[in-house]
Amino acid sequence: MGNEFSVVLCGAAGQGVQTVENLLVKALARSGFHVFATKESMSRVRGGSNSTEIRISGRHVEAFVERIDLLVPLNGGLRPNIWKRLSPETIVLGDREELKEEFVGHPCTFLDVPFLEMARQAGGALTANSVAAGVLCALFGVEYPDLDQLLVERFSAKPEILEKNRSSAESGFRQGMDLVEKNRLSLSLPEADPHWRPALVDGHKAVSLGALAGGCNFVTAYPMSPGSGVLAFMSQNAARFGIAVEQVEDEIAAVNMALGAWAAGGRAMATTSGGGFALMEEGISLSAVTETPIVVHVGQRPGPATGMATRTEQADLELALYAGHGEFPRVILSPGNAREAFDLSRLAFDWADRYQVPVFILTDEYLLDSVFEVEGLPVDEGSFSHHFVESGPDYLRYRLAEDGVSPRGIFGNGTGLIRIDSHEHDESGHIEEDFDMRERMQMKRMSKLKLLEEAALPPTVHGNPKDANLVLSWGSTGPVLQEALALLGRTDIALAHFSQVYPLHSSVLDLVAGARKIIVAEGNSTGQFARLIRLSTGRKADHLLLNFRGHQFSVEELASGLERILLGGDAQ
Amino acid sequence: MGNEFSVVLCGAAGQGVQTVENLLVKALARSGFHVFATKESMSRVRGGSNSTEIRISGRHVEAFVERIDLLVPLNGGLRPNIWKRLSPETIVLGDREELKEEFVGHPCTFLDVPFLEMARQAGGALTANSVAAGVLCALFGVEYPDLDQLLVERFSAKPEILEKNRSSAESGFRQGMDLVEKNRLSLSLPEADPHWRPALVDGHKAVSLGALAGGCNFVTAYPMSPGSGVLAFMSQNAARFGIAVEQVEDEIAAVNMALGAWAAGGRAMATTSGGGFALMEEGISLSAVTETPIVVHVGQRPGPATGMATRTEQADLELALYAGHGEFPRVILSPGNAREAFDLSRLAFDWADRYQVPVFILTDEYLLDSVFEVEGLPVDEGSFSHHFVESGPDYLRYRLAEDGVSPRGIFGNGTGLIRIDSHEHDESGHIEEDFDMRERMQMKRMSKLKLLEEAALPPTVHGNPKDANLVLSWGSTGPVLQEALALLGRTDIALAHFSQVYPLHSSVLDLVAGARKIIVAEGNSTGQFARLIRLSTGRKADHLLLNFRGHQFSVEELASGLERILLGGDAQ
Amino acid sequence: MNPREYDVENVDMSWCPGCGNFQILSTLKEVLSGLGLSPQEVVLISGIGQAAKTPHFMKGHIIQGLHGRALPVATGVKAANPGMTVLAIGGDGDMYGEGGNHLLHAIRRNPDLANLVHNNMVYGLTKGQASPTSPVGMKTPVQVEGVFSEPLNPLALAISQGASFVARTFSAATDLSREIIKAAIIHKGYALVDIFQPCVSFNKVNTYKWFKENTFVLQDGQVDLHDRRKAMELAMTGPPYPLGILYQDRPGRVTFEEQLPAYREKKDPLWKRKPPVGLISAFIEGLR
């Protein structure tokens, strides 16, 4: 097990696995551990079996691992994806009353913990989750008052419920201490760092807070997993931050209302998933021709169509890349962790405003539903600026500016009239059918691509790519790959993680040209990013590592996949 | 002028230029000439200035030429795109009463023909167009009874209007004969072939008739230029052919209703343009995951957004290629002329049904609004077959068939229940969250791409591409390019015209590998097809010939563009 | 016929225990079997949501399509295959939110299908956001200060646009529901049945109790079925809200599929047809 633990909690929807995760991660982080948590759940409100993985470590970790050191199944009916991950080293803390014979004959170590009975005694069977939280805190050396404090923070609004959870947690804590003290279970804990007190940020929060830091003051959405986590966060904090949030009638309204808000001087974001984004495409095209900025957050999930509503995938890159009819520049950002999600969401607003183009923040369910530790997230007023102008009497919305960016006026800010038009138009925004004007305007709009290319963010490179095998990844796959490479410990592999996938940074050409083999690891079935790399550099990936089962790669899976490739064989 | 004429008629919307075109083209074809006509018009109901070009030739022609031999402006206010095309050789038949001083000082030959006055005398100023038709028929040696017959065919329903047009045409015809007899205008006519009696088919009709031949029996659309020509044709002939046509509330309804019709055993087509297609993307994704066939006709026009509603462009290739969230196979057909439009539209239905994939017929305004001559369009029952099965009691809609094509049952045909589902599902169509089943189903759907690749149509190659410069084109640009090459008369250039752009036929690899320079000519601003070629073959085009002004290339423009490229210089 | 013939084995029932959907499901099975329809004669078409999962939990042909889009799909099915009994099933978000435009225009088009809307006044599947019918003031994880927009009134909407059959029932009023859903299916033309349905997980306002206390069943004589104005008054009434059939066209109104030229000479469903090659050839000849 080494100096690091992977704890997996399973339970039915409605059993409060989520709550345990929140409590535990916070308790552990406050105790000085490094933590990471990620979950997977079925598309249902009650029942089924969901799981959450919590990693407890002495160093920073931020990736899903296959390995389960400690499994806490709160109900029976474990799904195959969990069974597969159990090994003889796995310790199971389970309640025989609930699980019956489910684990009999399995080579793991099973310790019977009567979660249900303990919960009943503490006030109701519904708090088995808090019992589990108590047990785990005890095992990981969390001080009881710290757990108690967290319970108080969480349930302060409902005193009765607080009390039940408190006594459940306490009884669990005692049981955990008992296990330790009786030496039935001894974990060699990672060393805690008393100065380590990270902020814990899931993907939803990271995107939301980054957007807010970027000046986002208007959010539109039609609920759709996983994009609606951002809607929920923004609504729940709308009063706090003084912003406008509206759940609209459909995604078409979401994109059009956001465009209206931008045109009038707001900074709006629509948040959705692939299916909702597909409905927004006409609106994206409107953003392009009217040169009205927009930011759309797209949380990817497996398609086509409804696909798997609560699962993850990276298969909407090309959808975003070619979204909307006609031709126009755009930006696609693809954060890999909470820090990137924050930074890029902030940047999205600046770029949308500065270049008057649609900017897409392309995340996925895995990223959004994972909890990352961050030292901090920088917010300062200095880095913020508006990019619109006060309009004068000769104001022309579509002035043929040399760099393609016509100064953008805002209704009510100045004396000039602002004429925004969805047809091909002249400089003043009037409908224009002259072929020459058409050419000029189309060239003007496209010329912004050059500015975007110059501004593009370079990939993060680990290792020395020169003459090495180079693995490329984007979005949430990056951190998993990084840990996989660390696991492999090979010096002949370098990694480039792209947090911006379009336009690509110019360094990509050299990067790719100098590499021995190019391997692209991404979460889809056809290698979309590999295609983009080929298109941009001419270089075809030598190998693809693809995953389209609905769950993120594990560290182990990527490591063994790379090993297999480098042992020869297995060309794409 | 040689043995061929390019006649251009101009007039305001509402002035009946359209009618003259119809009459004239038919009269000329019935007289044994080869003809081609293409028009361009403003996005307005009345006024403005539209034009139509009619080519009259001794050999088959089917491309827009810049050159104007004979110009007939029915009203003043010619637009710059017409002025540019006038040369000292151009003869203008104009009415000084209407045009005033407009042509004074221009180096063309102006002949005053009092269209308006003649129309007034024949019964009303509204029939100046028929006067023009009469004049032109006389000039081109059409027998008057043939013109008269056409007028009767056209206006038979309205005797009064018929009479006015008849006397206008007659008076025009007399005027024309007069011009010829008085030697004020002598045209050396191409030789007419008395056996040549082509059918005249514009793009709208070609797509519609091909669809009907392919078994199309259901059409859904929300009107949108230029896709709604097909809607109009199908509605106007719905009773004749016994089909269902519905103008729906929006494009989303169009695609979903068409899918419902297919699922229930119909053969449905939705017809639209880029903006409407953007709204259909979620529905396309539904077609994919449910494996319900669909055919969508997309008539391209310039974007983004409203763009230029009545103009042409080829900028929605990538939109179609990557439409819909998630990953799935599809087919994109891109006819270049009426015959291809007919054949491919028929094929679209067969393939959609056979492979259970979305098939897109990607045309453009230029193709749809051009009139082509064809020897015939083959329709026979033998080539038609249904590809669904009678369902038995153990029927599984998504049986994991080896080639990816699960036999498709139809409600009411058999005893089995047909369960069509938009989630990831098991073989029976039930919602499934198992990761392995997800992988299998996604692979099953994607595996149909192999079948599609095997079925793909090869490009039409002209000239010998081996070691030559190879020009690639797709869709409506093909015939223009072909004539441009003929004009250039160089043997070092070969041409490959793609009437199917996705998936590409396997011969493309060799084709492209063996060529000296690769030049791609297409109607957009970024070279979308060139990108697809690079993606599929690794070969980057050496030169792009792009046109995004809202009008198709002319033969002359492509010829000079190629010449310029081959003289060196001008790399993309 | 026995309603059990509509049961499916080994189904993974993903609704919450106590949900009103269960009542609607069993009522629907009873109605269909009561009408002597076999599952082979029925096509159940739905969008996405908890209600829209209904087709998965019973026998019948099914199409579960996209959120909000059941009605155009169902219209296409009925028009291509008029012999089938077609139902379009979904939730209030599905039919009145994302699908609002299709509702409006399906009413105008009048295809012969029954449209069942499980109206729980909340988005169930996506975990409790407000739906178009959520009452003003209802707090949710997104409407944290309470719903602001006026709730949509589906019955008034349908009646105002000339819907052919408009009714409301309550999932727990199973006898009434049976009667109404049966009438809706028998009715020739578009039939809207709005079904009050408690969502025990997310709607803490509109509970079983609330629905019971805030509805009343229309009695014989209280309604003149064919009087659109009176129906409108009833539709605008509440709380308490009337349950029952509020409006029904007199027999004789033509349905969407009936007027299609496709069925003028032949009555076959489209899948039995081949292209009319003779007519097409003749037409092409006419273009010379």
Added chain:
Amino acid sequence: MNPREYDVENVDMSWCPGCGNFQILSTLKEVLSGLGLSPQEVVLISGIGQAAKTPHFMKGHIIQGLHGRALPVATGVKAANPGMTVLAIGGDGDMYGEGGNHLLHAIRRNPDLANLVHNNMVYGLTKGQASPTSPVGMKTPVQVEGVFSEPLNPLALAISQGASFVARTFSAATDLSREIIKAAIIHKGYALVDIFQPCVSFNKVNTYKWFKENTFVLQDGQVDLHDRRKAMELAMTGPPYPLGILYQDRPGRVTFEEQLPAYREKKDPLWKRKPPVGLISAFIEGLR
């Protein structure tokens, strides 16, 4: 102010001579100037269609967006910049066809804007297809056997969903139109004005003459402005169709933008704001 201040020079007027749109355009200019509004204070937002070109033919800030989508754009503009006078302008296809769902939900949301619908009962710009309000039986190049679907009744729809202000006028009744459009703009909340407008090119049924013969102007006393049920009766009346304001909420109803938390502490339009960095930092600190 002089309505001429709303004129634009050298405009390429693409409407057909005789079109009812001209009357609406000049009425609108008169109303705006009559209200003392400068073009700088007005945002004219439209979709696509002949009616939707109106903003191009006058002064004012404009957004001509997508067919059917003027209402969400306008709602976004008003919510981001509540000081502006916002109008959403379009045709019957635009607002009731493609945009039907936004209409439904804009009504519920109640943003403070005036929604002018030039209802010519036909698709003008796309050359004469039926629109949602085309009368049954009207023949068009697409509806060759005549329109089948029941026409949409926009006023009944709006009233049934609780619209805050609902009126109808006729383009040629310029005095009445002036009065009504003025009232709609002044009205705080969502205001629907359906404007009968002859399309001389494509609608040969609903001509100037037809509209004159099939409408009557509501007289003082014939309407109780605040009675939704009576308004509904009027909305369902016709032919002849009543012209006038059918319904108006009593003052006091809160508008969409008023309830947004964005304006609770500050009243500035959003473009005057910067991110609340202190609050964001504090929130992040709370995540430790």
